[in-house]
Amino acid sequence: MTSDEARRIIERADNLPLYLHAYAYHLNMRFEKLLPGDLLDIAHEHNLPGVKIHVLDGETQSLSTMNDEKLAEFGEKATRYNLDINIETSASDNKTLDDAVRIALKTGASSVRFYPRYEGALSDVLKTIAADLCYLKEHYQHSGLTFVLEQHEDLKSHELVELIKNAGFPQLTLLFDFGNMINACELPMDALSAMQEHITQVHIKDAVILEEGQGFGHKACRSGEGNLPFKEMLQALICLGEERPQVISYGLEEEVDYYAPAFRFADEVADPWIPWRQMSETPLPENEISARLALEKEDAINQINYVRKIINEIKTEAIQFSN
Template identity: 45%
Template sequence: MSAIQDQFAALMRHKAGTEPPPVLTPALARKLIARLDGVRLFAHGYALLTNLTQGQIRPADLLEFAWHHELQGLCLHVLDGEENSLSQMNNAQLRAFGARARDLGLDLHVEISTTQHDSVDRAVHIARSIGSRNIRVYSRYEGRLSEVMDRIEADLRYLALLADRYDLNFDFEQHEELKSHEIAALLRKVDHPRLNALFDFGNMINANERPLPALRALAPFIRQVHLKGIRIVPQGNGTGHYGVLQGSPEDDMPGPRMFYELLMLGEQTAQVVAFALEQENHYVAPAFRQSDEGADPFIPYREMSDTGLPPGLTLDSMMAGEHRWLENQLAYMRGLIRELRLLAELVLAEAAQPVTRSTELMGEPQ
């Protein structure tokens, strides 16, 4: 194996346990270059949540950040920003927000933390008002797993009706309490092309899954991705997680391997349309699923995600830190993209094959 393949293998083995690394053949190198050239990085409101809820940052400022850093869009929860959030804007303000995003060449993806009909209806109104065709959802039902799955299935069927009626896409996130194969089973059962999945880099840990098997279980449906770093925290017979800087020594995720596998999803066209920078430093998430649970475990109710003020930080230092941590994540991801592209170019050079700049896109802008 050449030194180039050794370097690529080392990157793919990082925090990946015993997973054998792929061999970067010339054919794969060409596909990888095409995907890297078209990768669509989005800003995410959660990375600046303290600033949005308690500081001077407004949703419109996130648009300027995304444009300034040459990102392709913004993922924003309808409640981010409290009284300044999308949920509090009137129709004229929503249209103006969407118009500003279009002026900057940015796509908007809406997020909510439920699948209940009234909240979904409001999110649809917001999405249509700002010109978005993508809504992230996840469920927060309490009860036996079988009961929760039945309720989610009914909700997904309602989403399918709205998706067809309003030309929308709904992406269901694996959000700590459901396992990836359970979400995949629901999506297969409903079987609607506009209902897919959002893959988060850490949430599978709380469902007592491992990162790469979880990714592969959900792979046929993944359209969006939340990028972040986490430290795995054992809790009883399960695991929780603590938010850390992505790519730092504390980050327990096989980040480069997951990013590579997600990039390569889709045969002719890239399957993932958005990789969102959701740095969640100091976020605390408890274990939800246990290794010794029965076939139909009880799923407890979960509150919406929030990051409290950690010990040792003041409100001002937390808000300043969020800006720094987001810049850190963007630098890390762009460094990873450069490294992967260089390795792919070297593989092609080693095989004496010319490299041309790709025009492939990471899926159609939504």
């Protein structure tokens, strides 16, 4: 820690923008036991400044199923609670982006997160994504929204940075997930360092790293029980931005039992094949469903408390360093 980093931590720690993430309630929302409006209540109850919600969260009651009036009502409820809304979607094709932007604008959201899911040779996949980003710039650069491309298991950090640079519009930045670089055969702090100039949003979670041949998968777990450099990543992210914080939202994305396999490998060829994959889902419980849903709610709240504890530890160490 440097004196400048200590100063930034002390100035920022108490007001770190922790957002409730709908994936922390993924199973409850799959069973429609929790709906989009309920997330706003939970965020307000726990004094969080915003929510991150996928357009499909809540199944038949999701934002994607709502008409303009219902979307406006959701946005108005968030406004009453003084909550920011971040919309998330799980592809980068034109139609998916169009739908996400429409929902974001109707709800008064501030940003849209997306990630590509294409199959093919890496070089072809990157060209397709670049075309998606050109479409995004051409149609929505001046929409009033910001956009974040998430590093999501299949692309390496330098590939994402190159895509962002070539897209060439300041409203597009990167979202850093605590564990997704593992599947691209990268180490967490190396990935953070490579992406750091472009990171404005974060997904906080913990995971166990799984060795899979010449690559690595990950299985998400309760925060504090994995083997990611959780505290080190959080401290580095807090310090991004010289005069003001570079990261504007940290999504509390507890996702116990989510699994993702290795997608990139140490011995891969120069232009590796990127396999098709479905959007992220945690397997639904087959029995004792009520108990599993109750435990998920408990895990989500425990993560809020755990992250706040780690932030306080980081701040205490910064104060001690300064003295």
